[in-house]
Amino acid sequence: MSPRRVVVVGYGMAGARFADEVRRRDPAGDLVALTVVGAEAHPAYNRVLLSGVLAGSMPAGAISLHAADWASQAQVDLRTGVSVREIDREARVVTLSDKSSVDYDALVLATGSRAWVPPVDGLRGENGSLAPDVATFRELDDCAAILRQVRPGAPVAVLGGGLLGVEAARGLLGRGCLVTLVHPVGHLMERQLDPGGGAVLARTLTGLGIDVRLGRLAARHVVGDGLELDDGSAVPAELVVVATGVRPETAQAEAAGLVVDRGVVVDDLLRTSDPRVHAIGDCATHPGTQAGLVQPAWDQAAVLADLVTGADPAARYRGTPTVTRLKARGVDLAALGDVHSADSGDVVAVQDSASGRYARVVLTDDRVTGAVVIGLPDAAAAVTQFYDTGAPAPTDRLAMLLGRAPAATSSVDDLPDDAVVCRCNTVTKARLVAARRSGATDLPALAARTRATTGCGSCADTIRDWLA
């Protein structure tokens, strides 16, 4: 029996992960012969870490997903630097830009998404390509282009206050740039945050030194000068970083006649309208999934690998709970589920704008169904776990937000009689009191009588204070 021929279009986070998941289930390639086609010349890299590269904490070489010899080790026919020219679904053959063609039994579209650039006058040059001082923030090459142009002390504008825009702004600030963040909506990250959370985030970013302009559209860009906003104000910038969102890359799918609704539409088996063609990651639209995050792509890769290798024919993709975690130094932010339609649930909220702390958690039947948590790292971790597992939240809701209580440091006098003072020897307060009353009035005598302090010795100070 010859292995099934599976062709993956796209060698990014979804395509590379899918190849890994297939080889995890079929290490020798007995079941699946894999071909991976990637348009970029360099090997697949971890896009999530790009903001770290931009911020300077991560060297660009450290984010590649595979070793240079991965394809030969994993027995994958890897073709980089070539794109797909045509998909012939009838003949089940893919034609590539280098004129070669590959037959498939199953085709996996993992073409991802591309940066969307708003139609602002001057962002693009005459030929339609970006102006020389404008960069998107999506690819490793974008990152390299930005880093070539930024200099400490230079004014930079970031267009778009979504997740990526905020991360880019924070990273550029860390590089010493004078950053202005321009966002067309009244509060930042409006897809994930409620207005209160957005305001706290803006205040935090402002405190760090970012000039945040909300509710403003860019009207015009002048090369070398910067942006002019719709209220006529000017944003000086030697570089404009555009982070105004992404669009699924569906050109090939559309050309092949597959059903597309924003992304390529897939079902729970990750099949497109042609059951031999699958789509995963940013290029796909699945009813239960928000695009643009890596976790859904990886979950889909695992399910599809189960299906194409036959490891688990019953595997289905039912969606991934959405948890957004901002990766920006000094700003701890988690957003999950739905905080906007809070009519039906209970709400727990705290706000301490001066210190940049904010939490709004929505619960339905004791379960966390949505939350925004800013500046409370312990609470962010706890709330995320309750959301992911669907386990009931603690009855003390506020304690969940405030994190762990500090350890009580009480003196022996304040303890109840049955409290253990010396744990190593199970010596209770009552025994210490009895020993002291019968004449053991210093530490050596108490130790001889009760063995308190003779183990690890950590209770010695407490007992000394009590004797004093």
Next chain:
Amino acid sequence: MRLTGSTVSARDFPTNRGGLCQKGWTSAELLSTPARLTSPLLRRDGRLHPVSWDTALDFVANTLRDLRASSGADSVAVFGGGGLTNEKAYLLGKFARVALGTAQIDYNGRFCMSSAAAAGTRAFGLDRGMPFPVTDLAASDAILLVGANPAETMPPFTQHLAGARLIVVDPRRTATAERADLHLRPRPGTDVALALGILHAVVADGHLAKDYVDERTSGFDAAWRVAAAWWPERVERVTGVPANDQHRAADMLAQAGSAHVLTGRGTEQHATGTDSVSAWINLALALGLPGRPGSGYGCLTGQGNGQGGREHGQKADQLPGYRKITDPAAREHVAGVWGVPAESLPGPGRSAYELLDSLGDGPKALLVFGSNILVSAPRSAHVADRLSTLDLLVVADFVLSETAAAADVVFPVTQWAEEAGTMTNLEGRVLLREPAVTPPDGVRGDLELLRELAIRLGQPAERFPADPEVVFDELRRAAAGGPADYSGVTYQRLRAGEALHWPVPGTDHPGSPRVFLDRFAHPDGRARFAAVDHTGPAEPADAEFPLLATTGRVLQHYQSGAQTRLVAELTEAEPEVFVQVHPDTAARAGLADGGYATVSSRRGRTRAKVRCDATMRLDTVFLPFHFPGAQRANLITNPALDPHSRMPEFKVCAVRLAAA
């Protein structure tokens, strides 16, 4: 400690610095316990009856001879313990391979140190638990303590931690975690992810020890590619440990002038235990700690002779001196010392749980030394069932442990203060324990027991000496040239007070307190990163069993409790098994503090007193494993085994709670 008459006093020794916990202070009570066995016992008509040594020895030898003749040498199995002296462990391995000719020998250290041993060997080419003296810790600036609770299991040891900034990884807020500067509280079974997250933070925050990684290690790139996919925010989602805390941990370790990473059973007793330890070692390597003066990685040994017990041949795949039983040169050498042809030595046998699981179908007789498997093995109801199918169960112990009570023959043997022998402590230092009291009448040493059985099985008497020093001198020759080379250790040097850490390859060699300063033990001298990934517990929580149970020890009891449950003071303090649970979790299961709960898993159920504790994770319950019968925590544990170490997954299984 020192024993004078029947009174224990503390002794200022490097490991304990003069401290003793309640277990130590009360240990002399065992010397005069009324539960002491002083006569061999033989089962007749379903009950154990006192018999003479000769009767018991003859019965066992005859039965073993018959079994070997009818069913082959592998029909007899041996189970040892990490509490046995080096001499006993050594002679037990020799007895199995030479007198019984069986491959079927393993020991309870498989349940204890095996994952740390496998990972240490993989990384460094040598498993010496703590490859530096324990006193180095006192000068450390930052210590990461993973899955260890020494404030309860080894309280005097915590004095060595007092000077450092302490990071504790434990799902529970233990007595040790309470003292930490930073407590990381992962969901049980997610340690690998947490280690990967901290490694990621080390690299992302610019703390990687590049020169060290280039000069002294190999395999970083592959390990990093795994860790690169585990950025702290992703790890937070899996472990529940805040991303911020992962960065803080990386920072505390990186900023320290000297730092240590130490692991214990909490991270090792998993079906992925070896990978867990490898993940922590990777972190230590990325920070440049192992083999650097004043820094390092080490594991905390669990049993008295947990280190020596795993070096001299009671392990299924091992010959003395930490040699591999599959290595032809090792077989030649050891067979030469034993005076038998190398081809007569059996090959590797089954690991501890697999051995117990195979009883009845495989071995028909089992000889147990220094272990209480009915309480300490995972899935204990099944183990009890396997033991009941044996033709012959023989137990050597000094009290009637639960396993001894189920035996066909019980031999009463000496205990700690009644016999000479060496132990190798957690830092690889060989200690000589001299006898302080005379054993009661009717009691004999394990060495003598092995000798008497060997002679009855047709062995020449001189091949099985009963004098510990003579056995040790033979062990020195058998271990000479092996990884754990004891050839330069003598009773004379130990009596003179020399601090000898192995390897000690000659009597003029000063010992090796710090083994990796110049090079690691792999042929190229480099330590190896292992590209390990997170896979999670073998049995995740689900709708039917929604909670995770983890098991461990309390301060007052030791291991299966066969000894400590005999000491009134200890039993008064902790009389019975409890289940530690968050009050909300208890309330949702209809349980009240102080009431009784049934804790059920797919393998069984245990009845435990409810102990509510608001510091517990809501998804996690804890049970100590020291208690017998229906109180055994191991009735519920999962025997899923680690592929490298064959360690069972004691530390996480899915359970549910109900009112009992």
